[in-house]
Amino acid sequence: xxxxxxxxxxxxxxxxxxxxxxxxxxxxxxxxxxxxxxxxxxxxxxxxxxxxxxxxxxxxxxxxxxxxxxxxxxxxxxxxxxxxxxxxxxxxxxxxxxxxxxxxxxxxxxxxxxxxxxxxxxxxxxxxxxxxxxxxxxxxxxxxxxxxxxxxxxxxxxxxxxxxxxxxxxxxxxxxxxxxxxxxxxxxxxxxxxxxxxxxxxxxxxxxxx
Numbered sequence: 001x002x003x004x005x006x007x008x009x010x011x012x013x014x015x016x017x018x019x020x021x022x023x024x025x026x027x028x029x030x031x032x033x034x035x036x037x038x039x040x041x042x043x044x045x046x047x048x049x050x051x052x053x054x055x056x057x058x059x060x061x062x063x064x065x066x067x068x069x070x071x072x073x074x075x076x077x078x079x080x081x082x083x084x085x086x087x088x089x090x091x092x093x094x095x096x097x098x099x100x101x102x103x104x105x106x107x108x109x110x111x112x113x114x115x116x117x118x119x120x121x122x123x124x125x126x127x128x129x130x131x132x133x134x135x136x137x138x139x140x141x142x143x144x145x146x147x148x149x150x151x152x153x154x155x156x157x158x159x160x161x162x163x164x165x166x167x168x169x170x171x172x173x174x175x176x177x178x179x180x181x182x183x184x185x186x187x188x189x190x191x192x193x194x195x196x197x198x199x200x201x202x203x204x205x206x207x208x209x210x
Contacts, residue, residue: 013059013068017075020055021083045136045183048100050194052076053131056106057123058198066114073106098146101138105131120199128195132187140180 056069077099084097109127116122 009059009063010071013063013072014075016055016059017072018079020051021076021079041136041140041179042183042186045139045179045187046190048102048139049105049132049135049187049191052102052105052135053109053128053191053195054198054201056109056131056198057127057195058202060110060113060123061120061199061202064118066110066118069106069109069113070103073102076102095146098143101135101142104138105135108134124195124199125192128192129188131195132189132191133184136180136183136187 052073056072059072060066060068062068080097080099084099087096088094108130109123112127112130113119113123116126
């Protein structure tokens with residue numbers, strides 16, 4: 001029955017990772033990242049850091065296997081690439097959707113858990129901080145490879161997009177001068193308590209299964 005229990009655990013990870021991706025996608029009808037990342041990159045960084053770390057650390061501690069966080073992030077990435085391909089098949093340009101970069105940050109969380117010999121508290125503090133610090137860096141590099149997100153936003157408007165989510169030109173210098181630095185700083189601070197929440201959810205899960 002051990003194999004059945006482990007299979008159930010990993011299938012559960014797949015289900016929740018897919019739902020986490022749906023949450024990301026539906027945050028702005030596929031446009032929150034591509035169109036708004038330039039104007040609201042700090043908000044995006046915080047939301048993605050916290051969403052990734054709470055699910056990744058939950059399942060990493062749930063299975064006790066270093067590598068589960070990367071597995072979780074990989075499922076999210078694959079699912080979003082499938083969605084990107086679906087939009088491309090409908091006639092939209094390749095750059096219509098920019099897929100967020102989750103995997104490297106999840107790998108740092110796994111490495112922390114592995115290097116500290118499966119120390120839960122180190123994973124929460126060090127791993128959570130690394131996720132919050134690294135995710136904005138990786139995603140800004142990813143955005144720099146996109147041709148022009150704002151051009152895609154205005155040239156291909158989304159008919160289901162509510163008025164308050166309409167893309168606007170970046171207000172560089174008026175709100176923040178360094179969105180990566182601010183996103184990394186805020187993400188590093190907020191990812192730690194959110195990681196602790198994920199670890200606590202894992203404890204509650206074990207109590208319910210007992």
